[in-house]
Amino acid sequence: MNVFFEDSGSFKAGTVLSRQNETLQVELLGGRRIKVKGKDVLLEFSAPTAAELMQSAETCAQTIELDFLWECAGTDEFNFAALAEEYFGMQATSVERAALALRLHSAPVYFRRKGRGQYQRAPEEQLKAALAALERRSQQAALQATYEAELTAHRLPAAFEGKVLTLLTKPDKNSIEHKALEAAASACGTSVAQLILDCGAIPSARALHESRFLAEYFPHGIGFGPAAAYSEQPAESMLAERPATEIQAFSIDDLSTTEIDDAFSVEWLANGRLRIGVHIAAPALGIARDDIIDLQARTRLSTVYVPGDKITMLPAALVDTFTLKEGGLRPVLSFYTIIDSATQDIVATETRVERVFIAHNLRHNLLEATVTAEAIAAGEGAYPYKKEIAVLWPFAQALYEKRQQARINYGLKRETPRHADFNFAIEGESVSITPRRRGSPLDLIVAELAILVNSSWGALLAKYGVPGIYRAQRAFGLNRTRMQIGPAPHEGLGVEQYAWSTSPLRRYIDLVNQWQLLACVQHGVAAKLVAPFKPKDVDLYAIVQNFEDTYQAYADHQNRMERFWCLRWLKQEKRKRVLASVIKGDLVRFDEIPLLLHVPGLGVHARDTKLWLDILAIDELNIEVSCRLSQVLEVSETQENLTGDAAASCA
Structure with missing residues (x-):
């Protein structure tokens, strides 16, 4: 005796070896023996053999037309054997009955399983909808296969035009295009990005890296929208109210710098004293907390720098108003320190809001080879502000040495000289990489005066109880620089407190601190009451957290693109x-x-x-x-x- 039965959702046939109550010992076609419950048996037959039945039933099942079978089934629940008699006639053979069971089971769109051997046909409307869906899937599969063939041949399908960057940065994984890309890349043994590049869909790997960054951090584009128009009409009259000095200041930056935040001046006083001025661009005079520009800047938090390009934190028109470009009076927040030129000791300091004439923008790239320590000592060379640089250089050296002693007092060693920095010049897809020596006189002057100002202004905020955003670092423990609301030592720099304040055109933290400093300078002891950010302002804590995460992401992108251009240089050379x-x-x-x-x-x-x-x-x-x-x-x-x-x- 042979049986046709259901096992784990599929149909099988075998020879009965023994029967005990409702359990049968059955030998399958491959010789394996299993136990089958009587309720799972759909047919018992003596002929043909189990193997012949399965082979013949599968062949017969393919001849059964599903639409006609659905018509024969009626609307009520039915047993497969009853439908076999309806379809084949009362004398339906075991092969025909098994064939009908196989066909019913293989067509869930037409027939719903209701139990062992029991089925019910799908309602007409649902069947039509399901068949339409199957047709759509079939068409989509055919279209996907067409896309795959083109991609495998390194041709970009026309339907992919305008979608490539989205497919690479934020793909819809259910789309036909994405599935075709994945399948084609797998067939070619490469990555999706490399396949897109091979198809010529993106101009270079550079474009891909840049697009991925923009898609994540600038999904709505790098323009400023309404903020750009708002910044085209700065409050010129308000800026003109600031007192103008007779000082002639100069800046020191790279050739590519357009957001010039700082400038310097030197005045010779009586008794061998000097008044050294550090003048910081003051965009906080033209931006109010929570205005449209502030909200945009608070989203960006920093200018993004990559070799050959940048995305500014502030709109171009506003930058142009406040940048310390040469040839005019510029609004600034000035830090003055009077020093004894013989000892380089600081005698007094003062902070003012004013306008300063920027007479010259000096450039590292053009002067660094000329303005050396040896040349300054010998009085050699001809360059602008030679006399001023000659007195700023020993003062910067003295500031540096004081910081090194403070580091030692904190239990640290002297700072290790940094290796050379490098300048990247990009022209099209070509790059020039040139070293820029760290520790040169111009570099040390800028760095040490910035540290002095940031430390001194951090102390000024603390003096008036005005909250600011500080950078702190302990010599031991995690040794990690952290940002916090309130002063604390930055032992790595060797200063008692350190509040970023010298780059308000480029960093949002500096802009926030500048608002707070302006309140201190203009209102003194009342600054705590009128400063834009009050103690325990929750926005300050949110700014710190968002800034650290975003600033690190920007730095990672800059490092990634610098590494890319290094590889491009190796290939180019x-x-x-x-x-x-x-x-x-x-x-x-x-x-x-x-x-x-x-x-x-x-x-x-x-x-x-x-x-x-x-x-x-x-x-x-x-x-x-x-x-x-x-x-x-x-x-x-x-x-x-x-x-x-x-x-x-x-x-």
Whole structure:
């Protein structure tokens, strides 16, 4: 005896070996033996064999026309065997009955299962809707297959036009386009991004990296909307009310800097004293808390910098009004310090709101090679504000030494000189990378005067009990710089408090602190009552949290794009071999460009050991470069080899 039965949602046939009560021992077609409950048996038959029945039933099932079967079924619940007699006739064979069961079970759109062998046909309206959905899915599958074929052949389907960046940054994973991209990329053995690049849908890997960042942090575009129009009419009359001084100030920035936040001045007083002025752009005079520009700036929180480009925190018209460009009176918040030129000691300080004439914008790029420590000491060279720089340089050195002593008092070592910074110049898809030496006189003057101002103005806020946003760092513990509401030592810098205040055109924290400082300067002891942000203002805490997260994201993007351009430079210069220095373990720093890299299998080498590395592969899409150790230079031979091997590195 053979049986046709249901098991785990499918139909099987086998030979009965034994029967005990309602349980059958059945041998399946492959020889495996199982127990089958009597209630699961749909047919018992002696002929044909179980194997023949299944083969014949499956063939027969394909001949059963579903629409006609649905018509025959009627509206009531039915047993498959009864419908088999209706469809095939009263003498329906076991093969035909099994075939009908298979067909019913394979068509859930037409027939709903109601129990073992029991079914009911779908209502007509639901059937039509389901069939229409199946047709749509069929058409979509055919369309997806067409897309996949084109993508696999590295052709972008016409339907993808205008959708590429969305598919790469914020895809709808249920869309046909996304599914086709995923399938085609898998078939090509590559990533979706690389496939899109291979199809020519984006101009370069650079465009992809930039688009991903913009999609996340500037989803509505980089324009300012209504804020741009609002800032085109600054309160000129209000700014003109500020007292004007006779001081001639100058700034020191890179050539590419347009948001010039700070400028300097020097006045010679009696008794060997000097009045040194640090003049900070004052956009807080033209922006009110919660106005349309403030709300925009509070969303951006900082200017975004990447090689060759930037996205400003403030609208261009407002920046143009307050930036310290040369050739006119500019509104500023000035910090003055009177010093003894013989000892470099600070005698007195003062903060004013005023207008200062910016006579000149000096540029690092043009002066750094001329304005050296040796040239200043010898009085050599011809450049603007030579006399002023000659007195600012020893003052900056004195400030630096005082900070180093403070670090030592906090239990820290002296600051380690930084490696050279680099300037990136982008033209189209080409890049020029040039070193900028840290610790040069101009660099130290700007850095030390900024630290002095930020520390002094942090103390001014604390003096009047006006809340500000401070950066603090402890020498021990996590040693992490944190932002907080209220003063605390920044032991890493060697100052008692530190409140960012010198870049209000570029950082929202500085703008907030400038509002608070203006209240201190203009209202003195009453500042606590009139400052835009009062003690325990919840917005201050929200600004701190949002700023830290956003500022870090911007920095990560800048680092990512600098790394991208370093890889582009290697390809552009056709470098097959580069000189690098060991930092620690297998981490190295390239000497010619600001690129850090882990080199697997590097071995153990002392810090600053010079190495020649072979460039094996460069991947701009994933911003990765693969290198292999070529040669380790001994200290004695390093200088000899640098010149001779430089030409070979370009081969």
